Every structure is written in structure tokens, then in C-alpha cells.
Amino acid sequence: MGVEFGLLGEVTARVDGRAVDLGPVRQRCVLAALAVDVGRVVSVDRLVERVWAPAVPRRGAATLHSYVSRLRRVLAVADTVDIVHRSGGYALVVDQPEPAVDLHRFRDLCARSGADDVALLTEALGLWRGEPLTGLTGEWAEAERVRLRQEQLSAEHDLVDARLRAGEGGELVVELSARTARYPSDERVAGQYLLALHRAGRSADALEHYERLRERLAEQLGTDPGAPLRELHRRIVAADPALSGPTPSDPTWPGPPGGRAAEPVAVPRQLPAAPQHFTGRDRELAALTTALDDAAAGRTVVISAIAGTGGIGKTWLALHWAHRHADRFPDGQLFVDLRGFSPDSAPMDPAVVVRGFLHALGVEPARLPVDAHAQTALFRSLVADKRVLIVADNAADAGQVGPLLPGGASCTVLVTSRSRLAGLTAGHGAHHVPLDVLSDDEARALLSARLGAGRVRAEPAAVAELIRLCGGFPLALGIVAARAHTRLDQPMATLAEELRDLGLGALDDDDPTASLPAVLSWSYRALPPDQATAFALLGMATGPDIDLPAVAGLTGLSPRETMTVLRGLEQASLLTRDNRGRYHMHDLIRSYATTTARRELTEQAREAGLRRLLDFYTHTAYAAARLLHPDRPPIRLDPPVPGVRPHPLPDVPAAMAWFDAEYPNLLAAQHTATTHHWHHAVWQLAWTLGTFYQRRGHLYDQLAGWRTGLAAAAHLPDPATRVVAHRHLGLAYTNLRRHEEAIGHLREAIALAEHHQDLLQQAETHRVLAGAFELSGDDRKALDHSIRALDLFRALARPVGEADALNDVGWYAARMGEYETAREHCEAALALYHRHQDPAGEAASLDSLGYIAHHTGHHAEAIRHYQQALALYRRHDNTYFAADALADLGHPHAALGRPEEARAVWREALELYRAQGRDADVERVQRQLDALDGQGDSGATD
Incomplete structure (x- = not known):
């Protein structure tokens, strides 16, 4: 049943469209105070202050509990919402906060708009129904109303900027006239009004308004208008023709730049190697350079679309020009093959491309917004004021390119396609660069x-x-x-x-x-037999590229023979090798190779080649996965088929590097196995990618891979495969905060494991289920499942699993305030980890013990535990958990009256959180630092 909360007007709740009675004002105030911070714990003290300040009653906490109980009964009719008690406070838990709470939907729409999307900003402002929190009284409600009104006003300003950028002007005069009357000294509003008047043909009125504002600022503040507004005034006086159209995003525009994201931390250099023996194309090169020069002079974004038939040299031209002018793009060059006309795969999803660009720009996977629109907005924000070249090669149509276009005016986009991309020319002013044959x-x-x-x-x-x-x-x-x-x-x-x-x-x-196949057949006929067979098999290979060991697996040749064959194909211009040593085929050549394989090779030979390639990927990936997580219960693989030599990987860095390079090919291999109904390979590839999914944050691929893996497991005789598939699918849903689906799959895994009396699978699944309940806000159920996991690991005599479960039990007990139980279990876990030489586990249990010691008043002991955990994290280069340990370490320092020590570790944690893109943790630690500074040297508590 759906639930909706209204805060941007009178505080309301509706279940399936019907209003529910929220009770008296104070009770509604409790709900509003929780809904503003939906999904986050609000402490009891803070809730009491929000509801009753400044006259807090003596039994405020008890009365608050009574109100919460009534609200839970009122909301019990909806199965998508609950008010849960967590350590120290309460949290309103809603399946999807953005659609459920109008305030959070408003903020989500504003964030997705990037301050430049008229439709989204209009929709966001349409959610307001008057003064927010109408009907509530008290200091918190009044302060919150002021803050929310500022958010509304900021969105209104953003909407006017967006409409001006879209070319509007006269339509805004009446609205902006009223707004300037309300905010007579606001230079942003004044700049909007001046531009609207100018576009409405009332330049004289615009200049007069500027003079009134200048006099007001001089009289009241003793200052002149800021530089952006002065420059706009100068351009109106000069009748600058650029002001008549959409507003350029340049420093003279007084509106804010279009973006709220952090600066990128990486400068991408993604261009493939410059083509050798480039010849001709002087006219096209000059056209591209002229467009760039004109754009720089006019401060407008340049988009050039190189169009022509396959094999005409579009990519050749684009890369040559890009390398020649790379110095003009000091903030980086992004490159993507969109595979718009690839013979063996669908065009790339623009959302996938945007995620790749964000990764190249230094955005950590954990920082990526969930929504694709928000990811696009983040990308545009990161490059808004940067000089970046974006090369989008082999586009299918304009729709595939649109989400990749930056919002600012400083970037250059170079697109190649077999289509003319009229939509880019008409809708985005792209320069059409047709490419014909060479003279x-x-x-x-x-x-x-x-x-x-x-x-x-x-x-x-x-x-x-x-x-x-x-x-x-x-x-x-x-x-x-x-x-x-x-x-x-x-x-x-x-x-x-x-x-x-x-x-x-x-x-x-x-x-x-109509003709290139003849050229390719001529080249194919000239090949020796081993090269001809390899050429045909390469046309069937999975993925966008391939390296020498994989080709050896595909062909069944030795590495030396494979190198000779690849060198021959490269010399015949049927194959190219990039600077990483990976091989690629042109789309047309690959299409011909695929046709040749069907014509020249028997079905048995084709299937044998694909089987060898999948065996190579599966066995190498399995070895890599075992290096990354040696304590993970192994699975059984059949020996590789004859001719397959898995690639040796000596250590964890080598395993991660191999996964990084082969990741697209592994995904394609699983897809190939699915289409051929090779169910064992589908499931095994999902398993081998499990740890890599987690470490790299490929959460959506993890979900898709295990959905496929679960479907394959239904055809396999071993019931353990279905248990593992349900568990990993539940973990994938947990990572994406889709709790209902996560818990459903995990319970199915438990039921299957119990039915087949598989105690190890039961234990592993109870641990994952505990984590799912923790993230959904139910620590009691998390504790129950971790206890069941502990009992099972002990029965199985699995000491590392027992240590994991002991620490889990201790952690969940500590979160619930059961500190003696927590300490006993975490100390036992620490001893087991130490005995079995598991430093990662030792660090985790020391961290838990630090939390317990601090919350039981043993602050010096807490400092010692946190410092030991921090040393282990740093020794193993685990900066993610090192940041958490630093953040935790500040609390006992503050409690012991050591503000300088607390300030030092919190500042270090703050820098790590910022580098990792963990915005919520940044806000939390910043609040702690602010509180510490506000208290002088009197200390701070968590």
C-alpha cells in the first residue's frame, strides 16, 4: 500500500490516496520532524527539542514515546512505512523516500535538474502548496520553515535562469518585476530582470533599473554592483547580440554556474593511440579547427558530427584531430566507442557510458547516484566549467549522444556516426562534417x-x-x-x-x-590456414576486445603460435592492437569474419572455439576470485577442456588488474553462455565475479549477473547453486537498498538450505540476512540471524566463519546497548582472527571493541582499540575503513577533554570522506567539528 507525506504545506499523510488523521499538533510535529530526515535516526533529545522547545515538559521522552506509538498505529495500514526505534532515537523508514515525501521529491527533482532543466524545476516547484509545515508551532517548525523557504526561493531562481538559458525573456518580465520588488538588493534577481527587459525590447527600462540598484547599494551598503552585473550592464549598453538568444554560461552571467557537484579528482586521458600514416582530410581538419576557434571566441560549446559510411575513416580523422589539439583540453579527453553499428552487439546504453565517464573523472562507485538522470546531472556538473574533449565514436543516432552532451560552454564534443545525426544539428547546433572517399x-x-x-x-x-x-x-x-x-x-x-x-x-x-566483402575475402584467401581459422573464430569472440591469452584459448593454439597468428592478422590490416596490447577488429571486418566462420567452419568447430574461450575466462576468473577472497567457500569446476591454459595470476594486484581489463568480456561471456543455454558456465561466471562486483561497486551489474545466475541455477542438479544464487541476489538487492526484494531472496535461500540440510549455506545466508535487516533498520532481527549463523559455524567447525559471526553478534548487540554481551563476543572474535592470521577480521573486531568501550565510559580503552584497528587498516591500504576508524576515534578523545586530538583525527577523517565521495559522512563529521569548535575546549560527544 502506497503512502505519501506532505510537508510543503499542511503536514499530511495519505495512504493509497486517502487522508489519515495524524492527531494533535504535537503528534503531527513528531511525524514532520522524522519525515524531514526520513531514513535517518533522530535522537530522542533532538525530537523532544523539536516538538516542545523552549518549554520542554518534564516527561517529554515518555510523551514522545506515546506519540510515536500512536503514529505507528495510524500508519500500520501501509506496508511501505514504519517508525523504528534505533540506538538513541527513532527513524521514519519508507521504501522510496523521494516519491513518498514531497520535500524529498522536491530535492531529488532539483538535484536531477542540474539547475538547468525547466521541466524538472517546474515539477519540483509545483509540489509546494503554501507555507511548509502549516499548522505546526514552536521554534523548530519556525526555523525549518525559514530554511525550506530559502530552498524554494533558490529553486525559483534556478528556474528563471534555466528559462533564460532556453531563450525566454519577455515572458518573465511581470514575474521578475514582482520579485525585484520583494528582493530589491538581490543582484541575481536584478540580473535576471535586466536580461528579461532587454529581450522584451525594453533596454532603456533595464538600464534605468540598474541605475536605481546602483544608487541603493551605494546608499545602504557603500558598495557598487558586483562584477557580473556590471558586465551584463555593459553588454546591454553595447547592444551585444549574444544577449538576444539563450544566455551563454560565461563569467559575465550573474546566475550561478550549472552544477552542484564536487570538482573531479582525475584528469582522464582516454584517447586511443594516434593513427599512423594519416593522410589528407585537410578540408575536414580545417572545418573542425575553425568550429573550435569560433566557439572559443563566442564562448559557446562546439559539437562536431563526423558522418560517413563504414570504412570511410571517421575514427581515423577524429583521433588524428583530437591528438593534434589535445593541448587545448587540459582538463582531459574522454573517449567511448558507442558500438552504434556493431555487428555483434546492441548500441551502448548512454547510462552505461555516463557511469564510465564518471569513473574516469574520479567519482567513486559508492558516490554514484542511483538514478540515471542524477548520474547525467552529476557528469554535466563535473565538466560544466572544464575544458574537456569528449569523443563519442560510432553513434547509432542522436538519442544515444544526447545524454553525453555537457551543459556548460567550455567543452568540445566530437561525434562519429554512419548516420547524419540530423537531431544533433537541429537540436544542439552541431557542425555537420560529412566524410567522403579520399581523393x-x-x-x-x-x-x-x-x-x-x-x-x-x-x-x-x-x-x-x-x-x-x-x-x-x-x-x-x-x-x-x-x-x-x-x-x-x-x-x-x-x-x-x-x-x-x-x-x-x-x-x-x-x-x-556491396563491395568491401570482396576486399575482405581477397585478404582472407591470402591468409595461411592457421590465420584463416583464427580470423573466423575471432569474429565469434565475446566482448569488445581480446588479449593474447584469450585468443590462445579461443583457437587452442600455444602462446607462441598465437602470437605468430596475431602478428600476421595485424600486418594484413585485419586486426589492430592498442597500447595495452589488446586486439580489436573494425566493425565491418568483424562482420565479415563472423560470416566467414558460419560459412567456412563446421558447427562443431564453432562451438568448440566458444567453449574453449568460456573455459578460459571461467577458470582464470575463478583463480582471480580465490585470490581476492580465499576464505570464501569454493565451488567445483570441471577441468578446462584440452587446449585451454588459464592465465596465471600471482597475487591480488594482478587479479584485480585482470578483472579490470577483462570485465566487459566476462559480462559478454556470461551473455553468450546464456544464449547457448550453457547453464553451468552462466552460474560459474556469476560466482567468479561476486567479490569483484563488491570491491568495484558494480552494483547494477551484480544484480543483473545474479538474476541470470539464478535463472541458470534452476536448470542445474545441485541445490546449493540455487541457494548461493538466491543469497547473492539478496546481497545485490541489499546493496541497492531494495530491502523487500533482498529479504525475499535471502529467506528463499534459507528455506532451500534448510530443506536440503546444508548447514554451511544456512550459516552464510544468515550472515547476509543479518546485514540486510541492519540496513533496513531492524537491529533485533539482525542480531537474531547473526546468532543463528554463529551456532551453525560452530557446529561446522569453521573457525573463520565463527569469528565473523562472533563479531557480527557483538556489533549488533552493541548497537542495541547490550554492551557486556557485545564485548564478550568481540573479544572472542579477535582471538580467533589472531589465531587464524586474519588481519582484516582483527581490525573489524578491534573497531567493534572500540565502539563498546567508548559507549561504556572506558574512553582510554576505546582509543587504544581504535588506534590498533586504524594501524591494521592502514597497513593493508584500506582507506575506506580507516576513515571510519578515525571518525570513531575522535569521540573518546573528546570525552576525555582532548579537543585537539579529537579535532586532528576528525579533520583527517573528513579529508578521507571527501576523497571517497561519502557526502553523508562528510556532513556528520563536519557537524562534530563545528560542535567541538562551538564548545571551546569543553569536549564533544557523539
């Missing part, structure tokens, strides 16, 4: 660069025929040149005769699919 002179220069000028001059007639037969297509010319280079003893006339016999003259047609 005869350019084609001759290309052959001279590849083969040497002397050889080309020696046979002008043969070279002329080769150029004619290739039709000016760079790809075809490259293949011809590669073949000629390997036949130094043959005259060019022989090559021309062979091309003529194969019918390559059809390349004069604009459609390369």
Missing part, C-alpha cells in the same frame, strides 16, 4: 606513406588502377597496402590484377557493404 591524390599519398614513395612512382599505372578499384576507401587502401608490403618481390600490377579479378571495382558505390 586520388590523397589515396596516392596514403600508399606512398605505407609502401614508400619510390615503389609508388615506379608503377604509376598499376597504382592508379589500385586507387580506382579501392574507390578511395581508407580501409580498403590499408588492406591493399598491407598486402603489398608483405609481397615486396611482386609488382604492384599483380596486386591490381588480383583485385580486378575479385571485383573490387564495386567500391565506387557509396554503400561499402
Whole structure:
């Protein structure tokens, strides 16, 4: 049943559209105080202060408890909301806060808008129904109303800016006239009003209003208008034509820059290597440079769309130009192959591309917003004022590119596509750069660069025929040149005769699919048998690229033989290798290779190649996963098929590097296994990726991978596979805070494990279920499940699992205030961890013991425990938990009257939290520092 809370007007609650009675004013005030901080614990003391200050009754806490009990009964009819008691206070828990609480929906819409989306800002402001928290009295309600009204006003200002950027003007005059009357000294409002008047043809009125404001500021504050407003006034006086259209995002515009995100911490350099032997394209290069220069002079974003048929050299041109002008983009270069016309995969989802760009810009996976629109807004905020080049290669259509376009005016976007992308030209003012075949002179220069000028001059007639037969297509010319280079003893006339016999003259047609297969078949026929077979198999390989060990697995050749084959294909221009040593095929070449595999190889040979490749990926990934998490219960794999040599990985850094490089291929391998109904491989690949999903924060891929894994497990005879799949799917849902689905799958895993009397799976699942209940706000159930896990691990004689569960029990008991029980279990966990040489576990249990000691008044002991945990975290380069230990360490220092020590560790924690993008922790620690400073040296408590 759906529930909605209204705060932006009278405080209300509606269940399935029907209003419910929230009781007296004080009771409604309790609900409002919790709803403002939905999902977070509000301490009892703070709630009492919010409801009754300044006249707090003697039994305020008891009365508060009574109000909460009544509210829980009122809200019990809705199954998506609850008021839960947590350590020290209460929290309003709602499945989806943004749609349920109008205030949080308002903030979400404003954040997603990036201060530049008219529709979202209009929708956000439409949620207001008058003064917020109408009907509530008291100091907190009054202060909160003032703060919320400021948020509303800021959104109203953002909406006017957005409408001005969209080109409006005269339509805003009446609204802005009233607003300037309310805020006569606000320079932001004044700038908006001046621009609206100017666009309405009332420039004289705009200049008069500026003079009145200047005089008012001089009289009241003794100052002049700020530089942005003065510059806007100058441009109105000069009748700057740029002010008549959408407002440029430049320093002279008095509105705020469009973005609220933190500065990026990385400068990406994603351009692939510059192409060798680049020839011609002078006109197109000049057009791209002119567009960039014009944009810089006019302070507008430049978007250039290079369009042409496949094999025409679009990427070749884009990369050459990008490398030539890379110095003009000091804040980085982003590159993505959108695979818009890939023969073996669907075009890339723009949301996936945006997540990749955010990672390249230094955004930690844990900091990524959940909503795709919010991710796009964050990307645009990060690059809004930066000089970044974005190269989007091989786009399917304008819709695929739109979410990748920055909102500011300082970036440059270079798009290549086989389509003309009219939508980009019409909707975003993109510069259309059509790419045709090379001229005869350019084609001759290309052959001279590849083969040497002397050889080309020696046979002008043969070279002329080769150029004619290739039709000016760079790809075809490259293949011809590669073949000629390997036949130094043959005259060019022989090559021309062979091309003529194969019918390559059809390349004069604009459609390369009618002729390029002839060129590719000619190249394929010239290959030795081992290279021809490898070429066909590579057309079937999963993923966007491949490395030498994987090719060896695909072909069944030795590493030495594989290297020889790959070198031959690279020399024949059928394969390219990047600076990481990974191999790629052009879309058209790969399409031809796939067709060749179906035509030349038997079904048995094709299936055997794919089986070898999947075996290679599965066994190497399994070894990598065991390095990352050696205590994880292993699974059984059949030996690899003959010809497969898993890639050796010596240590954890090597395992992580391999996963990083092969991650897209592993996802593609699981998809291939799914389409072939190879259920064991589907499930095993999901298992091998489990730890990597967690460490890298690939939460959505984790969810998709285990959904597929669960479907595959339904076809497998071992019931443990279904238990593991349900457990990992429950963990994936837990990570995404989708508690109902998480707990449903985890309970299914428990039921299956109990039915099959699998005690180990029961124990592992109870631990995950405990974590799910903790995140959903139910510490009691979390404690119950951790106790059951402990009993099972003990029965199984699994000491590391027992230590994990002991620490879990101690932690949940401590959160509930049961400190003696907590200390006993955490000390036992510490001893077990130490005995079995598990430093990560030791650090976790020391951290728990520090929490217990501090909350029982043993502050010196707490400091010792936290410092020991911190040392272990630092020794193993675990900055994530080191930040938490530092934040915790400040509390006992403050309690012992050591404000300088507390301030030092909290400042260090604050810097780590900021670097990790943990905004909520940043706010929490900053509040602690502010409180410490406000108390002088009298101490601070948590």
C-alpha cells in the first residue's frame, strides 16, 4: 500500500490516496520532524527539542514515546512505512523516500535538474502548496520553515535562469518585476530582470533599473554592483547580440554556474593511440579547427558530427584531430566507442557510458547516484566549467549522444556516426562534417606513406588502377597496402590484377557493404590456414576486445603460435592492437569474419572455439576470485577442456588488474553462455565475479549477473547453486537498498538450505540476512540471524566463519546497548582472527571493541582499540575503513577533554570522506567539528 507525506504545506499523510488523521499538533510535529530526515535516526533529545522547545515538559521522552506509538498505529495500514526505534532515537523508514515525501521529491527533482532543466524545476516547484509545515508551532517548525523557504526561493531562481538559458525573456518580465520588488538588493534577481527587459525590447527600462540598484547599494551598503552585473550592464549598453538568444554560461552571467557537484579528482586521458600514416582530410581538419576557434571566441560549446559510411575513416580523422589539439583540453579527453553499428552487439546504453565517464573523472562507485538522470546531472556538473574533449565514436543516432552532451560552454564534443545525426544539428547546433572517399591524390599519398614513395612512382599505372578499384576507401587502401608490403618481390600490377579479378571495382558505390566483402575475402584467401581459422573464430569472440591469452584459448593454439597468428592478422590490416596490447577488429571486418566462420567452419568447430574461450575466462576468473577472497567457500569446476591454459595470476594486484581489463568480456561471456543455454558456465561466471562486483561497486551489474545466475541455477542438479544464487541476489538487492526484494531472496535461500540440510549455506545466508535487516533498520532481527549463523559455524567447525559471526553478534548487540554481551563476543572474535592470521577480521573486531568501550565510559580503552584497528587498516591500504576508524576515534578523545586530538583525527577523517565521495559522512563529521569548535575546549560527544 502506497503512502505519501506532505510537508510543503499542511503536514499530511495519505495512504493509497486517502487522508489519515495524524492527531494533535504535537503528534503531527513528531511525524514532520522524522519525515524531514526520513531514513535517518533522530535522537530522542533532538525530537523532544523539536516538538516542545523552549518549554520542554518534564516527561517529554515518555510523551514522545506515546506519540510515536500512536503514529505507528495510524500508519500500520501501509506496508511501505514504519517508525523504528534505533540506538538513541527513532527513524521514519519508507521504501522510496523521494516519491513518498514531497520535500524529498522536491530535492531529488532539483538535484536531477542540474539547475538547468525547466521541466524538472517546474515539477519540483509545483509540489509546494503554501507555507511548509502549516499548522505546526514552536521554534523548530519556525526555523525549518525559514530554511525550506530559502530552498524554494533558490529553486525559483534556478528556474528563471534555466528559462533564460532556453531563450525566454519577455515572458518573465511581470514575474521578475514582482520579485525585484520583494528582493530589491538581490543582484541575481536584478540580473535576471535586466536580461528579461532587454529581450522584451525594453533596454532603456533595464538600464534605468540598474541605475536605481546602483544608487541603493551605494546608499545602504557603500558598495557598487558586483562584477557580473556590471558586465551584463555593459553588454546591454553595447547592444551585444549574444544577449538576444539563450544566455551563454560565461563569467559575465550573474546566475550561478550549472552544477552542484564536487570538482573531479582525475584528469582522464582516454584517447586511443594516434593513427599512423594519416593522410589528407585537410578540408575536414580545417572545418573542425575553425568550429573550435569560433566557439572559443563566442564562448559557446562546439559539437562536431563526423558522418560517413563504414570504412570511410571517421575514427581515423577524429583521433588524428583530437591528438593534434589535445593541448587545448587540459582538463582531459574522454573517449567511448558507442558500438552504434556493431555487428555483434546492441548500441551502448548512454547510462552505461555516463557511469564510465564518471569513473574516469574520479567519482567513486559508492558516490554514484542511483538514478540515471542524477548520474547525467552529476557528469554535466563535473565538466560544466572544464575544458574537456569528449569523443563519442560510432553513434547509432542522436538519442544515444544526447545524454553525453555537457551543459556548460567550455567543452568540445566530437561525434562519429554512419548516420547524419540530423537531431544533433537541429537540436544542439552541431557542425555537420560529412566524410567522403579520399581523393586520388590523397589515396596516392596514403600508399606512398605505407609502401614508400619510390615503389609508388615506379608503377604509376598499376597504382592508379589500385586507387580506382579501392574507390578511395581508407580501409580498403590499408588492406591493399598491407598486402603489398608483405609481397615486396611482386609488382604492384599483380596486386591490381588480383583485385580486378575479385571485383573490387564495386567500391565506387557509396554503400561499402556491396563491395568491401570482396576486399575482405581477397585478404582472407591470402591468409595461411592457421590465420584463416583464427580470423573466423575471432569474429565469434565475446566482448569488445581480446588479449593474447584469450585468443590462445579461443583457437587452442600455444602462446607462441598465437602470437605468430596475431602478428600476421595485424600486418594484413585485419586486426589492430592498442597500447595495452589488446586486439580489436573494425566493425565491418568483424562482420565479415563472423560470416566467414558460419560459412567456412563446421558447427562443431564453432562451438568448440566458444567453449574453449568460456573455459578460459571461467577458470582464470575463478583463480582471480580465490585470490581476492580465499576464505570464501569454493565451488567445483570441471577441468578446462584440452587446449585451454588459464592465465596465471600471482597475487591480488594482478587479479584485480585482470578483472579490470577483462570485465566487459566476462559480462559478454556470461551473455553468450546464456544464449547457448550453457547453464553451468552462466552460474560459474556469476560466482567468479561476486567479490569483484563488491570491491568495484558494480552494483547494477551484480544484480543483473545474479538474476541470470539464478535463472541458470534452476536448470542445474545441485541445490546449493540455487541457494548461493538466491543469497547473492539478496546481497545485490541489499546493496541497492531494495530491502523487500533482498529479504525475499535471502529467506528463499534459507528455506532451500534448510530443506536440503546444508548447514554451511544456512550459516552464510544468515550472515547476509543479518546485514540486510541492519540496513533496513531492524537491529533485533539482525542480531537474531547473526546468532543463528554463529551456532551453525560452530557446529561446522569453521573457525573463520565463527569469528565473523562472533563479531557480527557483538556489533549488533552493541548497537542495541547490550554492551557486556557485545564485548564478550568481540573479544572472542579477535582471538580467533589472531589465531587464524586474519588481519582484516582483527581490525573489524578491534573497531567493534572500540565502539563498546567508548559507549561504556572506558574512553582510554576505546582509543587504544581504535588506534590498533586504524594501524591494521592502514597497513593493508584500506582507506575506506580507516576513515571510519578515525571518525570513531575522535569521540573518546573528546570525552576525555582532548579537543585537539579529537579535532586532528576528525579533520583527517573528513579529508578521507571527501576523497571517497561519502557526502553523508562528510556532513556528520563536519557537524562534530563545528560542535567541538562551538564548545571551546569543553569536549564533544557523539
